[in-house]
Amino acid sequence: MELQMVKYEILARKLNYQFANPSLLTIACTHKSAGIKDNERLEFLGDAVLGCTISQMLFERYPDASEGDLSLMKSHLVSKKSLSIVAEQIQLEHHILFNRKKTQKSPAVIANSLEAVFGAIFIDSNMHQASQVILNLYQPLLENIAIGSLKNPKNELQEKLQKNRHELPTYEIKCLSGDEHNLHFVATCILKSHNLLTEGFGKSKKAAEEDAARKMINQLNEHTA
Template sequence: MNDRQAHSARLQRALGHSFSDPGLLDLALTHRSVGGRNYERLEFLGDSIVNHIIAEALYHQFPKAREGELSRIRASLVRGDTLAKVARELQLGEHLHLGPGERKSGGRRRSSILADALESVAGAILLDSDVETCRQCVLNWFAQRLEGLSLENADKDAKTRLQEYLQGRNCPLPEYELLGVQGEDHNQQFQVACRLVKPTLVVEGSGSSRRKAEQAAASSALEHLGVA
């Protein structure tokens, strides 16, 4: 087994699926900046199947929840920053095929690219196997997040939950600082730091707007505190 094959084998173990057609996985990891065939079509397919799998899981997990509650919880799980975090946990960025410009600008760490790639990989698994195999993979990726859900927090965003957590412990409220903005006007990425005095913690988040970046940073702080 050469280095490339070993690299791919490690990723497949992390994903929980061994591909019959390795070319599908390779395509799922190919960003549009490479040119030619890329993961966009697989991303379209993966977006649909991930939404379906998460919706079905929530339907069974919360039998008494109203439609609006289920929709809000699902939205929190399938939004871009959450998908990007799952992709980072799977170390997906290390395996992406990017054009020279994206590599130089930090594309392997960019949340939007990681989120798209995770969806494209889900689409590739679906095509390589079947719905049930894809379902098991996706549920494993989201297992910890699904287990930590409660209807009590369904209506609350990450910033609100972090503020309530700190207030309940008589701790100072978090401070958010804009660190920078990257990209063209039509495709900007905002980077924000979230600082806690007690307990001492500094985390960062990124998003397509300052508000989304602050929410991503707050969500990261909650994860570090063990209450995400």
């Protein structure tokens, strides 16, 4: 137990935050598989604290960004992938208490634990302190974020159509060829309002749909040129 407390003290230093109630950090790092008081409630709270912090930061940092662009950046920053990157910076995975027989220390488990840590800091102090910790940890990600790089063709096509109050496209997927380790997919993007259809190809369903959406954008641009 003493060794465990030392580990949590090390984690607190990495967070650059001193807990008034250290047991909150212990709970935040306890997965439900451990069979003791777990971090699910703190995760619920931390998710809200993170969302509010990121929303306010983006609102202030990008005064000319549209609501759609702000939402896109927020979705990227609060995603499990981004949370996992932030968690890796502080080596959070080494501090999570869980039952190896019941679960694995997956990226999702680690990301959820980080949200719980944010919730614990909020309960231990206040919104301002929690936001400071979050923004400090997120600094490397914030420095590299760019609206253009986050937009995939499907989002771009949807925004283009919504802006002009047009019907949204539908997508159909089928496997084109290949074995289970080297599949190739074809996606059809159908835009009934314009009587247009495009086909996209890729090694994943997502890639094929994005290729079809990209071709649909090109077709729409040609029609309006």
